[in-house]
Amino acid sequence: MRPCRQLAPQTGHLMTSFYESFVGMRSDRLVAILLLLQRREQVTAAEVSRELDVSERTARRDLDALAMAGVPVYSVQGRGGGWRLVGGARTDLSGLTASEARALFLAVGPASDATPAMKAALRKLVHALPKPFQVQAEAAAASLVVDPQRWGASRIEHRPPRFLDELQDAVISGVQVLLGYVDSKGVETRRTVHPLGIVAKGPVWYLVSNTETGRRVFRIDRVSSADPTGDPVHRPGDFDLAESWNETAKEVDRKRTPLEVQAVCTPDGIGILRMALGDRLDVGGSTTDGRIEVVIRGPNESILAGELSGLVEWVEVTGPPRVRDRLASIGNALVERYGRPRTSGDLHPS
Known part of the structure; x- marks a missing residue:
């Protein structure tokens, strides 16, 4: 029997472990695994996989992530091995240490993707904690937001910053x-x-x-x-x-995409626009001809016109005029390059 990871003794270490371990892990799975461990003497990755309808690889990763973040979980190696809570299935999770409580609530706080039922379960757990830990646990729960969508094409390393x-x-x-x-x-x-x-x-x-x-x-x-x-x-x-x-984030996005284009889109194209443009698309009401008014944001005319030129089957830009002019220029260039029959000279330029 050996711990899979040494439990993090300080909040800062928990913070680093949290980001490395829990990004991509659903918070409701985390709580479900904890409750499963509390009900049973020992669980295997295969059992967690069946209970939560995830792959065994995901189950092992989630169990490992719990231990890395400082929650009292350890693995038993060898034949008949599995995962256990420190102290066994009768462990009262309200007996978490201050550091362990912070680790859990960093991962499943109000800003997380946990379901309402999971958050309700955590509120009950908070009230069961020793009084000195309650304030710290609630503060940890409200102290962190994870926004996975990066701005731009950032190549910054994932190593946590110094302070x-x-x-x-x-x-x-x-x-x-x-x-x-x-x-x-x-x-x-x-x-x-x-x-x-x-x-x-x-x-x-x-x-x-x-x-x-x-x-x-x-x-x-x-x-x-x-x-x-x-x-x-x-x-x-x-x-x-x-x-x-x-x-x-909305204010930063507005500054990064200051140009707004007005357009109309066919109903079957709205889904394509959402996939292509994400939150840079605002959908309005229907027009008299059955199309849908939209507003599309971007950094400048050239980039927006380039994006919209590939969506011409569904989208008609109505303004501003300079973006329409840019689209017309792109269309003329496309016709010039691709609208005439190809010759052997095109394939093998001298």
Whole structure:
């Protein structure tokens, strides 16, 4: 018998393990596995696979992820082996340590994809925790948002940034931080911030904070120092990290895609537009001829016209005129290149 992974003793380590282990793992599966382990003396990956209707490979990965994040789960090797909770099936999960409670609630907090039933089960578990752990567990649950959709074609490494652990601790502990920060132009500043939450946007980590000038978002890989002041954070009573980040992401997307194109689309083309354009597409009402009004956002005329030229079977751009002109130019170029019969000279240019 041996632990599959050493349990993470500190919140910062749990934070790193969480991102590496739980991105891509459904939160309701996590809780279901915990409850399954609590009901039985021991489970195998095959049993978890059958119970949750996932592959054995996924079941093994999920079990391993629980252990990596600091939840008291270990593997028994050899013939008749499997997975167990520390202390056996009679283990009371309300007896989790502070670090283990943080690990669980980081993974299945209000901002996660857990079902309402799973979240209700967690609320019951919170109330069963020792009083000193309840505040920390609830703070951990509200401290993190994972937004898997990256901005642009980022090639940033997945290695967590230097001050991630310290800032996560500050969020959960509710203390202000004297933050050193280097902006995109290389200018370094120092300011006192009120950390409110951490967001993982693709491979990039962000700190959401209140400052003297209002709500700000800082890229954590640009943080040059993070010194807790010991003073309590002033946290708005109605603050919700997921909602705040959603508004921030929308604002950034609007700045990245400032150009709006008006168009009409055939009903059978709406699904194709959704797949091609994602959240850059806004769908409106129907026109008198049965088509559907849409607004499409993009960074500039050239990129948008290039995208829409491949959707001409379903979409007619109605404005602005400069995008229509660009599409006409692309159409003329396509006819010039592909609209005449091919000759041997076309195939083998001299």
